[in-house]
Amino acid sequence: MPPKGKKRGRAALTAPKEPDFKDARSELQGESKRPKSQRVEMKSLATGNVAETSGVEARAEQDRNKRVHTHWLMKSEPESRFEKGVDVKFGIEDLKAQPNQTACWDGIRNYQARNFLKDMKAGQEAFFYHSNCKEPGIAGIIKIVKEAYPDHTQFEKKDPHYDASSTKEKPKWFMVDIQFMRMTKRFIPLAELKLHHQAHKISGGPLKDAALFTRQRLSVQPLTDEQFAFILSLEEEKH
Template sequence: MPWPSRKRSQAATEDKKKPETKQAKHESHEESAMESSKPAEKSSGKVVKKEASSGGQGSKQTYSHWLLKSEPESRFEKGADVKFSIEDLKAEPNQTACWDGIRNYQARNFMRDMKLGQEAFFYHSNCKDPGIVGITKIVKEFYPDHTQFDEKDPHYDSSSSKEKPKWSMVDVQFVRMTKRFIALSELKAHHQEHKESGGPLKNMLLFSRHRLSIQPLTKEEFEFILTLEEKPR
């Protein structure tokens, strides 16, 4: 299936290295056709621009901040460990990694909307303590995910081709750890409260698109979460 979560090593960043490998989840589909046609896509695309939360009523608001899920604990997928914690990111050259292995159209489309310099929360998922642990920034906009062409990679996609790559990835660089761990449970409590009060987390996708490993955040959502850093829980 499609899904993704993770990313992995290598970074192409400035130096152009080639990518390495990594993974995330995988799966496949067909390209463009799918893109346009599948449900996920459409929703995603649109969501991105419009919705938004605050503000935007009809207009299209563009997301400028993101949340990236990654699994900090070992888990094997087709023989490969998908573990990639924020500590792993910090250990990469330039503290930068390519976010490969994303095999979900909605998540892929969000990656394609990511712009240089935008920030993303690094979220630990499928682990003992799920929540936000740090902040990263986009240091390379989308380009083909090399793992789709590698038959030995868990995320190989035989339906994709170098001429028409189906899957994309971006490079992200570690910025800093959040001042404290911001647990999913804490975000959820605010989310529920905000649903009634109309607060900034009322529409946070973390609670409605459970399976989306790459999520857009509005500026208001991002900033509200940053204020949580300052308050001891």
């Protein structure tokens, strides 16, 4: 099962300071747009009933455990691009070619994306999204088959995503294993999703606040049940 991972994803090559977890919380509820004072209050509410634990990390983990993200969208690049001499290409066809059609999702070096990886539960489904390519959009459906564990590439000096500031005792970056489920019945282009997003902003439809548009650069993002179902329904349309 443990797949041999392929390099993928784009991420900061530098090693940023440990982040601010509050911004990673409740993105879909638009919490980050609240005034600071309100955010602080929510934070203490969220942590007030956990007297035992302390520390930003532990609280953030508990906050995440309360969240109910059921579906995901994961971006990967299907066309060759070299990062520190290494090709980071990993399209859905590359996933299909892996042993067991399974791979580890390594190379994520953004805290918010990492936190979403940690939220993932085995069995949950995600869209496999092709980014930074001729035609960006959703190509297929994958399933989480192994929950978050340390990303080994952070310790490998030659890896484009090596992070000198991380230790095996306290790894900074995590990955999950995912397995190919199926191609979508047709490729669903970003341009089409964007049209729905625009329409839904007016009608109040499910893509109104989809992270794909509101968190433009996030490479691992949650979808609500409604968003996932809506996008799936687009498969049936003729184009």
